[in-house]
Amino acid sequence: MPEGHVIHRLARRFTEAFAGRPVAAASPQGRFEEGAARLHGQPVTEAEAHGKHLLVGFPVGWLHVHLGLYGKVTWGEAPAPAPVGLIRLRLANEETYFDLRGPAACELLTPGEKDALHARLGPDPLRPDADPDRAWTMVSRSRQPVSTLLMDQKVISGVGNIYRAEVLFRHRIDPRKAGKDLTREEWKAIWTDLVELMADGVEAGRIDTVRPEHTPEAMGRPERVDAHGGEVYVYRRAGLPCLVCGREVRTEALQARNLFWCPRCQEP
Structure with a gap:
Protein backbone atom coordinates (compact mmCIF):
# COMPACT_ATOMS: atom_id res chain seq x y z
CA MET A 1 0.00 0.00 0.00
CA LEU A 121 -8.25 10.20 10.44
CA GLY A 122 -5.28 11.03 12.62
CA PRO A 123 -3.05 14.04 11.93
CA ASP A 124 -0.99 13.85 8.76
CA PRO A 125 2.63 15.07 9.11
CA LEU A 126 2.40 16.47 5.57
CA ARG A 127 -0.65 18.66 6.19
CA PRO A 128 -0.27 22.21 7.54
CA ASP A 129 -3.34 21.73 9.74
CA ALA A 130 -1.91 18.67 11.52
CA ASP A 131 -1.99 18.65 15.32
CA PRO A 132 0.67 16.30 16.74
CA ASP A 133 -0.75 16.74 20.25
CA ARG A 134 -3.93 15.00 19.12
CA ALA A 135 -1.89 11.93 18.21
CA TRP A 136 0.18 12.19 21.38
CA THR A 137 -2.97 12.03 23.50
CA MET A 138 -3.82 8.66 21.97
CA VAL A 139 -0.25 7.34 22.00
CA SER A 140 0.47 8.29 25.61
CA ARG A 141 -2.61 6.43 26.87
CA SER A 142 -2.10 3.23 24.91
CA ARG A 143 -0.59 -0.10 25.95
CA GLN A 144 -0.14 -0.97 22.27
CA PRO A 145 3.42 -1.04 20.89
CA VAL A 146 4.52 2.25 19.40
CA SER A 147 5.13 0.41 16.12
CA THR A 148 1.45 -0.56 16.02
CA LEU A 149 0.29 2.95 16.87
CA LEU A 150 2.36 4.50 14.08
CA MET A 151 0.53 2.31 11.57
CA ASP A 152 -2.93 3.08 13.00
CA GLN A 153 -4.39 5.66 10.62
CA LYS A 154 -6.75 6.88 13.35
CA VAL A 155 -3.69 7.87 15.39
CA ILE A 156 -1.43 9.26 12.68
CA SER A 157 -2.14 9.31 8.94
CA GLY A 158 0.14 8.40 6.08
CA VAL A 159 2.80 6.39 7.89
CA GLY A 160 3.40 2.95 6.43
CA ASN A 161 5.78 0.10 7.14
CA ILE A 162 8.87 1.84 5.78
CA TYR A 163 8.53 5.14 7.61
CA ARG A 164 7.52 3.27 10.77
CA ALA A 165 10.63 1.09 10.81
CA GLU A 166 12.97 3.89 9.85
CA VAL A 167 11.81 6.63 12.21
CA LEU A 168 11.97 4.27 15.19
CA PHE A 169 15.48 3.23 14.23
CA ARG A 170 16.62 6.82 13.75
CA HIS A 171 15.56 7.60 17.33
CA ARG A 172 16.77 4.31 18.83
CA ILE A 173 13.31 3.32 20.04
CA ASP A 174 12.41 -0.31 20.58
CA PRO A 175 9.42 -0.91 18.25
CA ARG A 176 7.80 -3.09 20.92
CA LYS A 177 7.81 -0.28 23.49
CA ALA A 178 4.30 0.58 24.69
CA GLY A 179 2.93 3.95 23.68
CA LYS A 180 2.31 4.88 27.32
CA ASP A 181 6.03 4.36 28.03
CA LEU A 182 7.12 6.75 25.31
CA THR A 183 8.30 10.13 26.61
CA ARG A 184 6.90 13.39 25.30
CA GLU A 185 10.38 14.27 24.02
CA GLU A 186 10.57 10.99 22.09
CA TRP A 187 7.20 11.66 20.51
CA LYS A 188 8.20 15.20 19.52
CA ALA A 189 11.36 13.83 17.90
CA ILE A 190 9.39 11.15 16.01
CA TRP A 191 6.84 13.66 14.73
CA THR A 192 9.42 16.27 13.72
CA ASP A 193 11.43 13.64 11.87
CA LEU A 194 8.36 12.30 10.06
CA VAL A 195 7.47 15.81 8.89
CA GLU A 196 10.92 16.21 7.36
CA LEU A 197 11.36 12.69 5.99
CA MET A 198 7.92 12.54 4.40
CA ALA A 199 8.29 16.00 2.87
CA ASP A 200 11.56 14.83 1.34
CA GLY A 201 9.67 11.80 0.01
CA VAL A 202 7.13 14.03 -1.70
CA GLU A 203 9.90 15.91 -3.50
CA ALA A 204 12.08 12.91 -4.38
CA GLY A 205 9.36 10.36 -5.09
CA ARG A 206 11.18 7.77 -2.96
CA ILE A 207 11.98 7.12 0.68
CA ASP A 208 15.52 7.92 1.83
CA THR A 209 16.16 7.85 5.57
CA VAL A 210 19.90 7.40 6.09
CA ARG A 211 21.91 10.30 7.41
CA PRO A 212 24.80 11.73 5.35
CA GLU A 213 27.43 9.66 7.14
CA HIS A 214 25.63 6.43 6.21
CA THR A 215 25.03 6.98 2.49
CA PRO A 216 26.65 4.57 0.01
CA GLU A 217 29.16 7.27 -0.95
CA ALA A 218 30.19 7.96 2.64
CA MET A 219 30.47 4.29 3.59
CA GLY A 220 31.87 2.98 0.30
CA ARG A 221 29.07 0.42 -0.01
CA PRO A 222 26.79 -0.50 -2.93
CA GLU A 223 23.55 1.38 -3.39
CA ARG A 224 20.38 -0.35 -2.26
CA VAL A 225 18.27 -1.86 -5.01
CA ASP A 226 14.62 -2.11 -4.02
CA ALA A 227 11.41 -1.00 -5.72
CA HIS A 228 10.00 0.17 -2.39
CA GLY A 229 12.36 3.04 -1.80
CA GLY A 230 15.85 4.43 -1.53
CA GLU A 231 18.50 4.19 1.17
CA VAL A 232 17.18 2.87 4.49
CA TYR A 233 18.58 1.55 7.76
CA VAL A 234 16.47 -1.50 8.60
CA TYR A 235 13.45 -1.89 6.31
CA ARG A 236 13.78 -5.15 4.36
CA ARG A 237 17.35 -5.54 5.60
CA ALA A 238 16.73 -8.54 7.89
CA GLY A 239 19.86 -10.65 8.27
CA LEU A 240 22.13 -7.87 7.01
CA PRO A 241 24.49 -5.89 9.24
CA CYS A 242 23.18 -2.68 10.75
CA LEU A 243 24.72 0.32 8.99
CA VAL A 244 25.49 1.92 12.37
CA CYS A 245 26.63 -0.86 14.71
CA GLY A 246 27.09 -3.92 12.48
CA ARG A 247 24.64 -6.11 14.42
CA GLU A 248 22.32 -8.28 12.35
CA VAL A 249 19.00 -6.58 11.59
CA ARG A 250 16.01 -8.57 12.81
CA THR A 251 12.46 -9.02 11.66
CA GLU A 252 9.28 -10.51 13.05
CA ALA A 253 5.58 -10.43 12.18
CA LEU A 254 3.46 -7.95 14.10
CA GLN A 255 -0.25 -7.86 13.28
CA ALA A 256 0.34 -9.36 9.82
CA ARG A 257 3.07 -6.84 8.91
CA ASN A 258 6.83 -7.38 9.04
CA LEU A 259 8.67 -5.38 11.65
CA PHE A 260 12.37 -4.55 11.17
CA TRP A 261 14.76 -3.30 13.84
CA CYS A 262 18.33 -3.46 15.16
CA PRO A 263 18.52 -5.22 18.56
CA ARG A 264 21.58 -3.20 19.61
CA CYS A 265 20.68 0.31 18.38
CA GLN A 266 17.09 -0.12 19.54
CA GLU A 267 17.79 -2.03 22.72
CA PRO A 268 14.84 -1.95 25.19
Missing part, protein backbone atom coordinates in the same frame (compact mmCIF):
# COMPACT_ATOMS: atom_id res chain seq x y z
CA PRO A 2 1.47 3.41 -0.93
CA GLU A 3 2.59 5.56 1.98
CA GLY A 4 1.35 9.09 2.47
CA HIS A 5 4.03 10.89 0.49
CA VAL A 6 2.90 9.04 -2.66
CA ILE A 7 -0.67 10.27 -2.27
CA HIS A 8 0.48 13.85 -1.68
CA ARG A 9 2.50 13.63 -4.89
CA LEU A 10 -0.61 12.32 -6.63
CA ALA A 11 -2.66 15.27 -5.37
CA ARG A 12 0.00 17.65 -6.65
CA ARG A 13 -0.08 15.99 -10.06
CA PHE A 14 -3.88 16.24 -10.22
CA THR A 15 -3.63 19.97 -9.58
CA GLU A 16 -0.98 20.41 -12.27
CA ALA A 17 -2.81 18.28 -14.86
CA PHE A 18 -6.47 19.12 -14.34
CA ALA A 19 -7.04 22.17 -12.12
CA GLY A 20 -9.33 24.79 -13.65
CA ARG A 21 -10.17 22.80 -16.77
CA PRO A 22 -13.08 20.47 -17.53
CA VAL A 23 -12.34 16.77 -17.71
CA ALA A 24 -13.88 13.93 -19.63
CA ALA A 25 -14.82 11.21 -17.14
CA ALA A 26 -15.78 7.60 -17.74
CA SER A 27 -15.88 4.28 -15.92
CA PRO A 28 -14.96 1.65 -18.52
CA GLN A 29 -15.38 -1.06 -15.91
CA GLY A 30 -18.84 0.24 -15.05
CA ARG A 31 -18.49 0.17 -11.26
CA PHE A 32 -18.28 3.98 -11.01
CA GLU A 33 -20.51 4.80 -13.95
CA GLU A 34 -22.93 7.08 -12.08
CA GLY A 35 -20.13 9.00 -10.38
CA ALA A 36 -18.19 9.39 -13.62
CA ALA A 37 -21.30 10.77 -15.32
CA ARG A 38 -21.56 13.45 -12.62
CA LEU A 39 -17.88 14.38 -13.03
CA HIS A 40 -17.93 14.46 -16.84
CA GLY A 41 -17.40 18.00 -18.12
CA GLN A 42 -16.62 19.37 -14.67
CA PRO A 43 -13.38 21.22 -13.81
CA VAL A 44 -11.10 20.11 -10.99
CA THR A 45 -11.15 22.89 -8.40
CA GLU A 46 -8.43 21.55 -6.09
CA ALA A 47 -6.77 18.36 -4.91
CA GLU A 48 -5.41 17.34 -1.52
CA ALA A 49 -4.35 14.32 0.47
CA HIS A 50 -4.93 13.22 4.03
CA GLY A 51 -2.72 10.29 4.85
CA LYS A 52 -3.41 7.58 2.28
CA HIS A 53 -6.62 9.23 1.04
CA LEU A 54 -6.77 11.33 -2.13
CA LEU A 55 -9.45 14.01 -2.33
CA VAL A 56 -10.13 15.81 -5.61
CA GLY A 57 -12.56 18.71 -5.60
CA PHE A 58 -15.21 19.27 -8.30
CA PRO A 59 -18.20 21.63 -8.29
CA VAL A 60 -20.45 18.58 -7.78
CA GLY A 61 -18.51 17.17 -4.82
CA TRP A 62 -15.28 15.50 -3.79
CA LEU A 63 -13.79 12.46 -5.51
CA HIS A 64 -12.40 10.24 -2.76
CA VAL A 65 -9.83 7.59 -3.71
CA HIS A 66 -8.08 5.13 -1.44
CA LEU A 67 -5.77 2.81 -3.32
CA GLY A 68 -5.57 0.15 -0.65
CA LEU A 69 -3.39 -2.88 -1.32
CA TYR A 70 -4.24 -3.37 -4.98
CA GLY A 71 -5.07 0.05 -6.40
CA LYS A 72 -2.96 1.33 -9.28
CA VAL A 73 -2.85 4.60 -11.20
CA THR A 74 -1.60 5.26 -14.72
CA TRP A 75 -0.85 8.61 -16.31
CA GLY A 76 -0.25 9.26 -19.99
CA GLU A 77 -0.35 11.84 -22.74
CA ALA A 78 -3.58 12.40 -24.61
CA PRO A 79 -5.20 10.98 -26.58
CA ALA A 80 -5.97 8.12 -24.20
CA PRO A 81 -5.76 4.64 -25.73
CA ALA A 82 -8.68 2.24 -25.80
CA PRO A 83 -9.37 1.00 -22.25
CA VAL A 84 -7.57 -2.20 -21.31
CA GLY A 85 -8.35 -4.10 -18.12
CA LEU A 86 -10.65 -3.15 -15.27
CA ILE A 87 -10.42 0.64 -15.27
CA ARG A 88 -12.64 1.98 -12.49
CA LEU A 89 -12.22 5.61 -13.53
CA ARG A 90 -10.65 7.47 -16.44
CA LEU A 91 -10.22 11.24 -16.40
CA ALA A 92 -8.83 13.06 -19.41
CA ASN A 93 -8.39 16.43 -21.04
CA GLU A 94 -6.69 17.52 -24.25
CA GLU A 95 -3.21 16.90 -22.79
CA THR A 96 -3.35 14.15 -20.16
CA TYR A 97 -5.28 11.09 -19.09
CA PHE A 98 -5.49 9.31 -15.74
CA ASP A 99 -6.60 5.71 -15.20
CA LEU A 100 -7.53 4.17 -11.86
CA ARG A 101 -7.63 0.41 -11.34
CA GLY A 102 -8.53 -1.71 -8.32
CA PRO A 103 -8.90 0.93 -5.59
CA ALA A 104 -10.26 0.11 -2.17
CA ALA A 105 -12.46 3.22 -2.47
CA CYS A 106 -13.62 5.37 -5.37
CA GLU A 107 -16.62 7.48 -4.48
CA LEU A 108 -18.11 10.95 -4.51
CA LEU A 109 -18.42 12.72 -1.16
CA THR A 110 -20.39 15.76 -0.10
CA PRO A 111 -18.47 18.47 1.81
CA GLY A 112 -19.98 17.14 5.05
CA GLU A 113 -18.88 13.60 4.26
CA LYS A 114 -15.40 14.86 3.46
CA ASP A 115 -15.26 16.65 6.83
CA ALA A 116 -16.32 13.42 8.55
CA LEU A 117 -13.50 11.55 6.80
CA HIS A 118 -10.94 14.07 8.04
CA ALA A 119 -12.34 13.76 11.56
CA ARG A 120 -11.88 9.97 11.52
Whole structure:
Protein backbone atom coordinates (compact mmCIF):
# COMPACT_ATOMS: atom_id res chain seq x y z
CA MET A 1 0.00 0.00 0.00
CA PRO A 2 1.47 3.41 -0.93
CA GLU A 3 2.59 5.56 1.98
CA GLY A 4 1.35 9.09 2.47
CA HIS A 5 4.03 10.89 0.49
CA VAL A 6 2.90 9.04 -2.66
CA ILE A 7 -0.67 10.27 -2.27
CA HIS A 8 0.48 13.85 -1.68
CA ARG A 9 2.50 13.63 -4.89
CA LEU A 10 -0.61 12.32 -6.63
CA ALA A 11 -2.66 15.27 -5.37
CA ARG A 12 0.00 17.65 -6.65
CA ARG A 13 -0.08 15.99 -10.06
CA PHE A 14 -3.88 16.24 -10.22
CA THR A 15 -3.63 19.97 -9.58
CA GLU A 16 -0.98 20.41 -12.27
CA ALA A 17 -2.81 18.28 -14.86
CA PHE A 18 -6.47 19.12 -14.34
CA ALA A 19 -7.04 22.17 -12.12
CA GLY A 20 -9.33 24.79 -13.65
CA ARG A 21 -10.17 22.80 -16.77
CA PRO A 22 -13.08 20.47 -17.53
CA VAL A 23 -12.34 16.77 -17.71
CA ALA A 24 -13.88 13.93 -19.63
CA ALA A 25 -14.82 11.21 -17.14
CA ALA A 26 -15.78 7.60 -17.74
CA SER A 27 -15.88 4.28 -15.92
CA PRO A 28 -14.96 1.65 -18.52
CA GLN A 29 -15.38 -1.06 -15.91
CA GLY A 30 -18.84 0.24 -15.05
CA ARG A 31 -18.49 0.17 -11.26
CA PHE A 32 -18.28 3.98 -11.01
CA GLU A 33 -20.51 4.80 -13.95
CA GLU A 34 -22.93 7.08 -12.08
CA GLY A 35 -20.13 9.00 -10.38
CA ALA A 36 -18.19 9.39 -13.62
CA ALA A 37 -21.30 10.77 -15.32
CA ARG A 38 -21.56 13.45 -12.62
CA LEU A 39 -17.88 14.38 -13.03
CA HIS A 40 -17.93 14.46 -16.84
CA GLY A 41 -17.40 18.00 -18.12
CA GLN A 42 -16.62 19.37 -14.67
CA PRO A 43 -13.38 21.22 -13.81
CA VAL A 44 -11.10 20.11 -10.99
CA THR A 45 -11.15 22.89 -8.40
CA GLU A 46 -8.43 21.55 -6.09
CA ALA A 47 -6.77 18.36 -4.91
CA GLU A 48 -5.41 17.34 -1.52
CA ALA A 49 -4.35 14.32 0.47
CA HIS A 50 -4.93 13.22 4.03
CA GLY A 51 -2.72 10.29 4.85
CA LYS A 52 -3.41 7.58 2.28
CA HIS A 53 -6.62 9.23 1.04
CA LEU A 54 -6.77 11.33 -2.13
CA LEU A 55 -9.45 14.01 -2.33
CA VAL A 56 -10.13 15.81 -5.61
CA GLY A 57 -12.56 18.71 -5.60
CA PHE A 58 -15.21 19.27 -8.30
CA PRO A 59 -18.20 21.63 -8.29
CA VAL A 60 -20.45 18.58 -7.78
CA GLY A 61 -18.51 17.17 -4.82
CA TRP A 62 -15.28 15.50 -3.79
CA LEU A 63 -13.79 12.46 -5.51
CA HIS A 64 -12.40 10.24 -2.76
CA VAL A 65 -9.83 7.59 -3.71
CA HIS A 66 -8.08 5.13 -1.44
CA LEU A 67 -5.77 2.81 -3.32
CA GLY A 68 -5.57 0.15 -0.65
CA LEU A 69 -3.39 -2.88 -1.32
CA TYR A 70 -4.24 -3.37 -4.98
CA GLY A 71 -5.07 0.05 -6.40
CA LYS A 72 -2.96 1.33 -9.28
CA VAL A 73 -2.85 4.60 -11.20
CA THR A 74 -1.60 5.26 -14.72
CA TRP A 75 -0.85 8.61 -16.31
CA GLY A 76 -0.25 9.26 -19.99
CA GLU A 77 -0.35 11.84 -22.74
CA ALA A 78 -3.58 12.40 -24.61
CA PRO A 79 -5.20 10.98 -26.58
CA ALA A 80 -5.97 8.12 -24.20
CA PRO A 81 -5.76 4.64 -25.73
CA ALA A 82 -8.68 2.24 -25.80
CA PRO A 83 -9.37 1.00 -22.25
CA VAL A 84 -7.57 -2.20 -21.31
CA GLY A 85 -8.35 -4.10 -18.12
CA LEU A 86 -10.65 -3.15 -15.27
CA ILE A 87 -10.42 0.64 -15.27
CA ARG A 88 -12.64 1.98 -12.49
CA LEU A 89 -12.22 5.61 -13.53
CA ARG A 90 -10.65 7.47 -16.44
CA LEU A 91 -10.22 11.24 -16.40
CA ALA A 92 -8.83 13.06 -19.41
CA ASN A 93 -8.39 16.43 -21.04
CA GLU A 94 -6.69 17.52 -24.25
CA GLU A 95 -3.21 16.90 -22.79
CA THR A 96 -3.35 14.15 -20.16
CA TYR A 97 -5.28 11.09 -19.09
CA PHE A 98 -5.49 9.31 -15.74
CA ASP A 99 -6.60 5.71 -15.20
CA LEU A 100 -7.53 4.17 -11.86
CA ARG A 101 -7.63 0.41 -11.34
CA GLY A 102 -8.53 -1.71 -8.32
CA PRO A 103 -8.90 0.93 -5.59
CA ALA A 104 -10.26 0.11 -2.17
CA ALA A 105 -12.46 3.22 -2.47
CA CYS A 106 -13.62 5.37 -5.37
CA GLU A 107 -16.62 7.48 -4.48
CA LEU A 108 -18.11 10.95 -4.51
CA LEU A 109 -18.42 12.72 -1.16
CA THR A 110 -20.39 15.76 -0.10
CA PRO A 111 -18.47 18.47 1.81
CA GLY A 112 -19.98 17.14 5.05
CA GLU A 113 -18.88 13.60 4.26
CA LYS A 114 -15.40 14.86 3.46
CA ASP A 115 -15.26 16.65 6.83
CA ALA A 116 -16.32 13.42 8.55
CA LEU A 117 -13.50 11.55 6.80
CA HIS A 118 -10.94 14.07 8.04
CA ALA A 119 -12.34 13.76 11.56
CA ARG A 120 -11.88 9.97 11.52
CA LEU A 121 -8.25 10.20 10.44
CA GLY A 122 -5.28 11.03 12.62
CA PRO A 123 -3.05 14.04 11.93
CA ASP A 124 -0.99 13.85 8.76
CA PRO A 125 2.63 15.07 9.11
CA LEU A 126 2.40 16.47 5.57
CA ARG A 127 -0.65 18.66 6.19
CA PRO A 128 -0.27 22.21 7.54
CA ASP A 129 -3.34 21.73 9.74
CA ALA A 130 -1.91 18.67 11.52
CA ASP A 131 -1.99 18.65 15.32
CA PRO A 132 0.67 16.30 16.74
CA ASP A 133 -0.75 16.74 20.25
CA ARG A 134 -3.93 15.00 19.12
CA ALA A 135 -1.89 11.93 18.21
CA TRP A 136 0.18 12.19 21.38
CA THR A 137 -2.97 12.03 23.50
CA MET A 138 -3.82 8.66 21.97
CA VAL A 139 -0.25 7.34 22.00
CA SER A 140 0.47 8.29 25.61
CA ARG A 141 -2.61 6.43 26.87
CA SER A 142 -2.10 3.23 24.91
CA ARG A 143 -0.59 -0.10 25.95
CA GLN A 144 -0.14 -0.97 22.27
CA PRO A 145 3.42 -1.04 20.89
CA VAL A 146 4.52 2.25 19.40
CA SER A 147 5.13 0.41 16.12
CA THR A 148 1.45 -0.56 16.02
CA LEU A 149 0.29 2.95 16.87
CA LEU A 150 2.36 4.50 14.08
CA MET A 151 0.53 2.31 11.57
CA ASP A 152 -2.93 3.08 13.00
CA GLN A 153 -4.39 5.66 10.62
CA LYS A 154 -6.75 6.88 13.35
CA VAL A 155 -3.69 7.87 15.39
CA ILE A 156 -1.43 9.26 12.68
CA SER A 157 -2.14 9.31 8.94
CA GLY A 158 0.14 8.40 6.08
CA VAL A 159 2.80 6.39 7.89
CA GLY A 160 3.40 2.95 6.43
CA ASN A 161 5.78 0.10 7.14
CA ILE A 162 8.87 1.84 5.78
CA TYR A 163 8.53 5.14 7.61
CA ARG A 164 7.52 3.27 10.77
CA ALA A 165 10.63 1.09 10.81
CA GLU A 166 12.97 3.89 9.85
CA VAL A 167 11.81 6.63 12.21
CA LEU A 168 11.97 4.27 15.19
CA PHE A 169 15.48 3.23 14.23
CA ARG A 170 16.62 6.82 13.75
CA HIS A 171 15.56 7.60 17.33
CA ARG A 172 16.77 4.31 18.83
CA ILE A 173 13.31 3.32 20.04
CA ASP A 174 12.41 -0.31 20.58
CA PRO A 175 9.42 -0.91 18.25
CA ARG A 176 7.80 -3.09 20.92
CA LYS A 177 7.81 -0.28 23.49
CA ALA A 178 4.30 0.58 24.69
CA GLY A 179 2.93 3.95 23.68
CA LYS A 180 2.31 4.88 27.32
CA ASP A 181 6.03 4.36 28.03
CA LEU A 182 7.12 6.75 25.31
CA THR A 183 8.30 10.13 26.61
CA ARG A 184 6.90 13.39 25.30
CA GLU A 185 10.38 14.27 24.02
CA GLU A 186 10.57 10.99 22.09
CA TRP A 187 7.20 11.66 20.51
CA LYS A 188 8.20 15.20 19.52
CA ALA A 189 11.36 13.83 17.90
CA ILE A 190 9.39 11.15 16.01
CA TRP A 191 6.84 13.66 14.73
CA THR A 192 9.42 16.27 13.72
CA ASP A 193 11.43 13.64 11.87
CA LEU A 194 8.36 12.30 10.06
CA VAL A 195 7.47 15.81 8.89
CA GLU A 196 10.92 16.21 7.36
CA LEU A 197 11.36 12.69 5.99
CA MET A 198 7.92 12.54 4.40
CA ALA A 199 8.29 16.00 2.87
CA ASP A 200 11.56 14.83 1.34
CA GLY A 201 9.67 11.80 0.01
CA VAL A 202 7.13 14.03 -1.70
CA GLU A 203 9.90 15.91 -3.50
CA ALA A 204 12.08 12.91 -4.38
CA GLY A 205 9.36 10.36 -5.09
CA ARG A 206 11.18 7.77 -2.96
CA ILE A 207 11.98 7.12 0.68
CA ASP A 208 15.52 7.92 1.83
CA THR A 209 16.16 7.85 5.57
CA VAL A 210 19.90 7.40 6.09
CA ARG A 211 21.91 10.30 7.41
CA PRO A 212 24.80 11.73 5.35
CA GLU A 213 27.43 9.66 7.14
CA HIS A 214 25.63 6.43 6.21
CA THR A 215 25.03 6.98 2.49
CA PRO A 216 26.65 4.57 0.01
CA GLU A 217 29.16 7.27 -0.95
CA ALA A 218 30.19 7.96 2.64
CA MET A 219 30.47 4.29 3.59
CA GLY A 220 31.87 2.98 0.30
CA ARG A 221 29.07 0.42 -0.01
CA PRO A 222 26.79 -0.50 -2.93
CA GLU A 223 23.55 1.38 -3.39
CA ARG A 224 20.38 -0.35 -2.26
CA VAL A 225 18.27 -1.86 -5.01
CA ASP A 226 14.62 -2.11 -4.02
CA ALA A 227 11.41 -1.00 -5.72
CA HIS A 228 10.00 0.17 -2.39
CA GLY A 229 12.36 3.04 -1.80
CA GLY A 230 15.85 4.43 -1.53
CA GLU A 231 18.50 4.19 1.17
CA VAL A 232 17.18 2.87 4.49
CA TYR A 233 18.58 1.55 7.76
CA VAL A 234 16.47 -1.50 8.60
CA TYR A 235 13.45 -1.89 6.31
CA ARG A 236 13.78 -5.15 4.36
CA ARG A 237 17.35 -5.54 5.60
CA ALA A 238 16.73 -8.54 7.89
CA GLY A 239 19.86 -10.65 8.27
CA LEU A 240 22.13 -7.87 7.01
CA PRO A 241 24.49 -5.89 9.24
CA CYS A 242 23.18 -2.68 10.75
CA LEU A 243 24.72 0.32 8.99
CA VAL A 244 25.49 1.92 12.37
CA CYS A 245 26.63 -0.86 14.71
CA GLY A 246 27.09 -3.92 12.48
CA ARG A 247 24.64 -6.11 14.42
CA GLU A 248 22.32 -8.28 12.35
CA VAL A 249 19.00 -6.58 11.59
CA ARG A 250 16.01 -8.57 12.81
CA THR A 251 12.46 -9.02 11.66
CA GLU A 252 9.28 -10.51 13.05
CA ALA A 253 5.58 -10.43 12.18
CA LEU A 254 3.46 -7.95 14.10
CA GLN A 255 -0.25 -7.86 13.28
CA ALA A 256 0.34 -9.36 9.82
CA ARG A 257 3.07 -6.84 8.91
CA ASN A 258 6.83 -7.38 9.04
CA LEU A 259 8.67 -5.38 11.65
CA PHE A 260 12.37 -4.55 11.17
CA TRP A 261 14.76 -3.30 13.84
CA CYS A 262 18.33 -3.46 15.16
CA PRO A 263 18.52 -5.22 18.56
CA ARG A 264 21.58 -3.20 19.61
CA CYS A 265 20.68 0.31 18.38
CA GLN A 266 17.09 -0.12 19.54
CA GLU A 267 17.79 -2.03 22.72
CA PRO A 268 14.84 -1.95 25.19
